[in-house]
Amino acid sequence: MSHFSIFALARNALSYHENWQKQWRSPAPKASYDAIIVGGGGHGLATAYYLAKEHGMRNIAVVERGWLGGGNTARNTTIVRSNYLWDDATHLYEKALQLWEGLSQELNYNTMFSQRGVMNVGHSLQDMRDIHRRVNANRLNGVDGVVLSPEEIKAMVPIMNTSSSLRYPVMGASFQPRAGVARHDAIAWGFARAADRLGVDIIQNCEVIGVQREGDQVVGIETTRGVIKSKKIGVVAAGHSTVIADMAGIRLPLESHPLQALVSEPMKPILHTVVMSNAIHAYASQSDKGDLVIGAGIDSYVGYGQRGSFPVIEHTLQAICELFPIFRRVRMNRQWGGIVDVAPDACPIISKTYIKGLYFNCGWGTGGFKATPGSGWVMAHTIAQDRPHALNAAFDLNRFTTGHLIDEHGAAGVAH
């Protein structure tokens, strides 16, 4: 497998870029592995990569129902930040952000991670109190953040309507300078290539149709490409987590909803940071290609359809047009939906289960992309050591019995 570098680029230019190698193999599944990861999105591939790199497990496979990164990895709005309120959540997302900062070098793959900052706008006195509280909590946890006044917002994003005539006037914002965006496909491909280099078998078009148990020990999976044996199985299946859980006979506190996003036609650079407003539900950034990337909300009902309902988009675009009057004549290019698995406290479940050898990494809901490397890092530790890392101990499935929920849903005061 060749190393990506400027010299490789020059060498391949001589042959008109027709001789680049495939970035990963497509092996047939072996009869058994030391560990199997179900789900070839960013989180699953990151789990496999860190299992191989940090824990020395090389005989592992990632099985994916469709193609790599074709689910929520390809359907999010690419925002990366760590300014959560509660300690447990902040530590987990901050670990992820720190991994993001070195990821392009580590994976030898340009993840186009751009730390352009994320602004969370407040529109009421209560919003501002929450923002002050959250920024203070962030700084106590070593996470960067400042509170901006409307004048400072206007200086940074002149196109935002900060006048008092707004129905929900802009009263201030929190700003995390180290936050930003990354290229969503690159994270899946980068982890896949790096994992493949370490010997991980990545098996696409291989749907799991059954989970095999012997008593309380998991022993393998049945797939559309035959039975694959393993005594350690990590399920990282996002919106389809409960489908796999049903096969294993486990109940999860998750509901799957379509979450929509859309992009506009490409434009000249005009929005150089990420602007989010939870109160009026609008968030937008501008990609390097020039299109506005806009995130809408989830449909309120359970759905697996990878499409959303129109009123949700209409609601978000009303807010965007109100906040950015200049965007009113921008035409939207594409719109899509991804299936997100929402937990009651909007926090992930990265956990062992009562079935030995069966691990779940799910419940990331509407905000999983930012955590991709951190999620894989703690999940790999959980699988390899058969116990959670300190960073994900609080995210145990058991919290829905003990009542120790991590109430980020309202507390973060921000859309994911």
Place this chain on the structure above:
Amino acid sequence: MLQITCPWCGPRAESEFSCGGEAHIARPLDTDALSDEQWGDYLFMRKNPKGLHREQWLHAAGCRRWFNAERHTVSYAFTQFYKPGEAPQGNAGAGTAR
């Protein structure tokens, strides 16, 4: 946009309704006798089927009454609407593993 048939008002647009989640979750009666697991199960665990799902809807911008519906969670096609207290037809939804 979905077209939803309120059992009292007839077919209306989705934007008139709000969804109340999984139907037929009965609050346990003998609450003192419940274990933490049973409470957690009642409060948090859901069927979330990929297939037929029975759920509660509120005609929020209409008659403001609750009713139940059965809907396929992939095609989003509704298969039946019924009032609270009425029994649904067939046993779809019970066919999932949980």
